[in-house]
Amino acid sequence: DGGITQSPKYLFRKEGQNVTLSCEQNLNHDAMYWYRQDPGQGLRLIYYSQIVNDFQKGDIAEGYSVSREKKESFPLTVTSAQKNPTAFYLCASSIAEGGNEQFFGPGTRLTVL
Amino acid sequence: GDSVTQMEGPVTLSEEAFLTINCTYTATGYPSLFWYVQYPGEGLQLLLKATKADDKGSNKGFEATYRKETTSFHLEKGSVQVSDSAVYFCAFWRSGAGSYQLTFGKGTKLSVIP
Numbered sequence: 001d002g003g004i005t006q007s008p009k010y011l012f013r014k015e016g017q018n019v020t021l022s023c024e025q026n027l028n029h030d031a032m033y034w035y036r037q038d039p040g041q042g043l044r045l046i047y048y049s050q051i052v053n054d055f056q057k058g059d060i061a062e063g064y065s066v067s068r069e070k071k072e073s074f075p076l077t078v079t080s081a082q083k084n085p086t087a088f089y090l091c092a093s094s095i096a097e098g099g100n101e102q103f104f105g106p107g108t109r110l111t112v113l
Numbered sequence: 114g115d116s117v118t119q120m121e122g123p124v125t126l127s128e129e130a131f132l133t134i135n136c137t138y139t140a141t142g143y144p145s146l147f148w149y150v151q152y153p154g155e156g157l158q159l160l161l162k163a164t165k166a167d168d169k170g171s172n173k174g175f176e177a178t179y180r181k182e183t184t185s186f187h188l189e190k191g192s193v194q195v196s197d198s199a200v201y202f203c204a205f206w207r208s209g210a211g212s213y214q215l216t217f218g219k220g221t222k223l224s225v226i227p
Contacts, residue, residue: 004156006156033214033215040219040220041219042202042217042218042219042220043157043202043215043217045214045215048214058214090156090157092156092157100145101147101159101162102159102215103159104149104156104157104158105156106155106156107154107155107156
Protein backbone atom coordinates (compact mmCIF):
# COMPACT_ATOMS: atom_id res chain seq x y z
CA ASP A 1 0.00 0.00 0.00
CA GLY A 2 1.22 3.48 -0.83
CA GLY A 3 1.40 6.02 1.91
CA ILE A 4 3.40 8.00 4.40
CA THR A 5 4.88 6.56 7.55
CA GLN A 6 6.07 8.48 10.57
CA SER A 7 7.89 6.99 13.47
CA PRO A 8 7.69 6.76 16.33
CA LYS A 9 4.08 7.66 17.18
CA TYR A 10 5.06 8.90 20.65
CA LEU A 11 8.45 10.33 21.57
CA PHE A 12 9.76 11.60 24.87
CA ARG A 13 12.95 13.59 25.30
CA LYS A 14 14.67 15.54 27.98
CA GLU A 15 15.01 19.27 27.64
CA GLY A 16 18.20 20.28 25.83
CA GLN A 17 18.42 17.17 23.66
CA ASN A 18 18.08 17.17 19.90
CA VAL A 19 15.61 14.68 18.46
CA THR A 20 14.96 13.50 14.91
CA LEU A 21 11.51 12.57 13.62
CA SER A 22 11.27 10.18 10.71
CA CYS A 23 9.06 10.59 7.63
CA GLU A 24 9.05 8.17 4.69
CA GLN A 25 6.76 8.06 1.65
CA ASN A 26 6.36 5.56 -1.17
CA LEU A 27 3.97 7.65 -3.25
CA ASN A 28 6.74 8.84 -5.58
CA HIS A 29 5.93 12.43 -4.63
CA ASP A 30 8.49 15.14 -5.25
CA ALA A 31 7.26 17.54 -2.56
CA MET A 32 7.31 16.90 1.19
CA TYR A 33 6.28 19.04 4.15
CA TRP A 34 6.54 19.25 7.93
CA TYR A 35 3.81 20.83 10.04
CA ARG A 36 3.43 21.46 13.71
CA GLN A 37 0.00 21.22 15.32
CA ASP A 38 -0.86 22.80 18.66
CA PRO A 39 -4.30 22.81 20.28
CA GLY A 40 -6.50 25.57 18.86
CA GLN A 41 -3.86 26.76 16.40
CA GLY A 42 -4.36 24.58 13.37
CA LEU A 43 -1.33 23.52 11.36
CA ARG A 44 1.75 25.65 10.90
CA LEU A 45 4.36 24.94 8.24
CA ILE A 46 7.89 24.31 9.50
CA TYR A 47 9.81 23.32 6.33
CA TYR A 48 9.05 22.05 2.88
CA SER A 49 11.00 20.49 0.05
CA GLN A 50 10.01 20.41 -3.60
CA ILE A 51 12.89 18.29 -4.79
CA VAL A 52 15.79 16.23 -3.48
CA ASN A 53 18.64 18.26 -1.96
CA ASP A 54 16.51 21.40 -1.74
CA PHE A 55 14.22 22.74 0.99
CA GLN A 56 12.73 26.03 2.17
CA LYS A 57 11.74 27.47 5.52
CA GLY A 58 8.10 27.72 6.37
CA ASP A 59 6.46 30.02 8.87
CA ILE A 60 8.05 28.63 12.03
CA ALA A 61 11.45 27.16 11.03
CA GLU A 62 13.44 28.52 13.97
CA GLY A 63 14.80 25.71 16.14
CA TYR A 64 14.25 23.04 13.48
CA SER A 65 16.37 21.55 10.71
CA VAL A 66 15.68 19.14 7.85
CA SER A 67 17.47 17.23 5.12
CA ARG A 68 16.29 15.74 1.82
CA GLU A 69 18.93 13.32 0.61
CA LYS A 70 16.44 10.87 -0.87
CA LYS A 71 13.11 11.41 -2.57
CA GLU A 72 11.38 9.07 -0.13
CA SER A 73 12.66 10.57 3.10
CA PHE A 74 12.39 13.96 4.82
CA PRO A 75 13.56 13.76 8.47
CA LEU A 76 12.97 16.65 10.85
CA THR A 77 15.36 17.46 13.70
CA VAL A 78 13.99 19.38 16.65
CA THR A 79 16.98 21.11 18.17
CA SER A 80 17.57 22.36 21.68
CA ALA A 81 17.09 25.88 20.29
CA GLN A 82 13.37 25.26 19.83
CA LYS A 83 11.87 26.94 22.87
CA ASN A 84 8.61 25.03 23.07
CA PRO A 85 9.03 21.72 21.22
CA THR A 86 6.20 19.73 22.78
CA ALA A 87 3.62 19.32 19.99
CA PHE A 88 2.10 16.99 17.42
CA TYR A 89 4.20 16.85 14.25
CA LEU A 90 2.72 15.95 10.89
CA CYS A 91 4.55 15.08 7.68
CA ALA A 92 2.88 15.35 4.28
CA SER A 93 3.71 14.90 0.62
CA SER A 94 2.28 15.88 -2.75
CA ILE A 95 3.14 16.00 -6.42
CA ALA A 96 5.24 19.06 -7.00
CA GLU A 97 2.81 21.30 -8.80
CA GLY A 98 0.90 23.67 -6.59
CA GLY A 99 -2.83 23.31 -6.09
CA ASN A 100 -2.83 19.59 -5.47
CA GLU A 101 -3.80 17.41 -2.55
CA GLN A 102 -1.34 16.80 0.25
CA PHE A 103 -1.25 13.34 1.77
CA PHE A 104 -0.53 13.18 5.49
CA GLY A 105 1.21 10.71 7.74
CA PRO A 106 -0.24 9.60 11.10
CA GLY A 107 1.88 12.07 13.07
CA THR A 108 4.40 11.95 15.93
CA ARG A 109 3.56 13.34 19.33
CA LEU A 110 6.71 14.76 20.89
CA THR A 111 6.84 15.49 24.58
CA VAL A 112 9.87 17.24 26.04
CA LEU A 113 10.22 16.73 29.77
CA GLY B 114 -1.84 38.31 3.77
CA ASP B 115 -3.40 35.00 2.86
CA SER B 116 -5.60 33.54 5.58
CA VAL B 117 -8.49 31.21 6.35
CA THR B 118 -11.20 31.93 8.87
CA GLN B 119 -13.21 29.01 10.16
CA MET B 120 -16.18 28.85 12.44
CA GLU B 121 -14.91 28.34 15.97
CA GLY B 122 -15.87 25.20 17.77
CA PRO B 123 -16.49 23.01 19.41
CA VAL B 124 -19.73 22.09 17.70
CA THR B 125 -21.98 19.50 19.32
CA LEU B 126 -24.87 18.00 17.36
CA SER B 127 -27.29 15.17 17.81
CA GLU B 128 -27.18 12.29 15.35
CA GLU B 129 -29.05 13.03 12.10
CA ALA B 130 -28.82 16.80 12.59
CA PHE B 131 -27.76 19.16 9.79
CA LEU B 132 -24.17 20.38 9.83
CA THR B 133 -22.69 23.62 8.54
CA ILE B 134 -19.11 24.70 9.21
CA ASN B 135 -18.34 28.11 7.78
CA CYS B 136 -15.07 28.89 6.02
CA THR B 137 -13.96 32.09 4.33
CA TYR B 138 -10.58 32.85 2.84
CA THR B 139 -8.45 35.83 1.92
CA ALA B 140 -6.16 35.28 -1.04
CA THR B 141 -5.15 36.75 -4.35
CA GLY B 142 -6.26 34.94 -7.45
CA TYR B 143 -8.40 31.82 -7.42
CA PRO B 144 -6.83 29.20 -5.18
CA SER B 145 -7.83 25.56 -4.97
CA LEU B 146 -9.87 24.92 -1.81
CA PHE B 147 -9.89 21.88 0.45
CA TRP B 148 -11.58 20.39 3.48
CA TYR B 149 -9.51 17.98 5.53
CA VAL B 150 -10.71 15.82 8.43
CA GLN B 151 -8.67 14.62 11.41
CA TYR B 152 -9.89 11.77 13.61
CA PRO B 153 -8.52 11.57 17.16
CA GLY B 154 -4.82 10.77 17.31
CA GLU B 155 -4.42 10.57 13.53
CA GLY B 156 -3.11 12.60 10.63
CA LEU B 157 -5.28 14.58 8.24
CA GLN B 158 -7.28 13.05 5.40
CA LEU B 159 -8.62 14.92 2.42
CA LEU B 160 -12.42 15.09 2.64
CA LEU B 161 -13.21 17.07 -0.51
CA LYS B 162 -11.84 19.77 -2.77
CA ALA B 163 -12.82 22.32 -5.43
CA THR B 164 -10.48 23.90 -7.93
CA LYS B 165 -12.52 26.68 -9.54
CA ALA B 166 -15.42 28.97 -8.89
CA ASP B 167 -18.86 27.30 -8.55
CA ASP B 168 -17.29 23.85 -8.31
CA LYS B 169 -18.93 21.61 -5.72
CA GLY B 170 -16.79 19.10 -3.90
CA SER B 171 -18.53 16.13 -2.29
CA ASN B 172 -17.59 12.99 -0.39
CA LYS B 173 -19.22 10.74 2.23
CA GLY B 174 -22.34 12.92 2.28
CA PHE B 175 -20.35 16.13 2.86
CA GLU B 176 -20.51 18.97 0.33
CA ALA B 177 -18.91 22.37 -0.16
CA THR B 178 -19.28 24.89 -2.99
CA TYR B 179 -16.54 27.29 -4.09
CA ARG B 180 -18.13 30.74 -3.93
CA LYS B 181 -15.82 33.28 -5.48
CA GLU B 182 -18.11 36.25 -4.87
CA THR B 183 -18.16 35.65 -1.12
CA THR B 184 -14.72 33.94 -0.93
CA SER B 185 -16.33 31.10 0.98
CA PHE B 186 -16.24 27.30 1.03
CA HIS B 187 -18.73 26.24 3.71
CA LEU B 188 -18.92 22.56 4.62
CA GLU B 189 -22.38 20.94 4.90
CA LYS B 190 -23.85 17.56 5.65
CA GLY B 191 -27.54 16.79 5.76
CA SER B 192 -27.49 14.13 8.47
CA VAL B 193 -24.44 13.62 10.70
CA GLN B 194 -23.45 10.37 12.35
CA VAL B 195 -21.48 9.63 15.50
CA SER B 196 -18.64 8.48 13.25
CA ASP B 197 -18.36 12.03 11.84
CA SER B 198 -16.97 13.24 15.17
CA ALA B 199 -13.59 14.73 14.27
CA VAL B 200 -11.77 18.01 13.67
CA TYR B 201 -12.39 19.64 10.28
CA PHE B 202 -9.90 21.96 8.59
CA CYS B 203 -10.50 24.31 5.70
CA ALA B 204 -7.41 25.04 3.58
CA PHE B 205 -6.20 26.58 0.32
CA TRP B 206 -2.99 26.85 -1.63
CA ARG B 207 -1.15 30.10 -1.23
CA SER B 208 -0.73 32.17 -4.35
CA GLY B 209 2.50 33.51 -5.73
CA ALA B 210 5.21 32.28 -8.02
CA GLY B 211 6.79 29.07 -6.83
CA SER B 212 4.48 28.83 -3.85
CA TYR B 213 3.55 25.30 -2.86
CA GLN B 214 2.11 25.85 0.59
CA LEU B 215 -1.26 25.07 2.06
CA THR B 216 -2.77 27.63 4.40
CA PHE B 217 -5.00 26.02 7.04
CA GLY B 218 -7.76 27.33 9.23
CA LYS B 219 -7.57 26.63 12.95
CA GLY B 220 -9.95 23.69 12.74
CA THR B 221 -13.46 23.07 14.02
CA LYS B 222 -14.07 20.21 16.40
CA LEU B 223 -17.34 18.37 15.82
CA SER B 224 -18.89 16.04 18.36
CA VAL B 225 -21.96 14.05 17.38
CA ILE B 226 -23.96 12.49 20.20
CA PRO B 227 -26.36 9.56 19.81
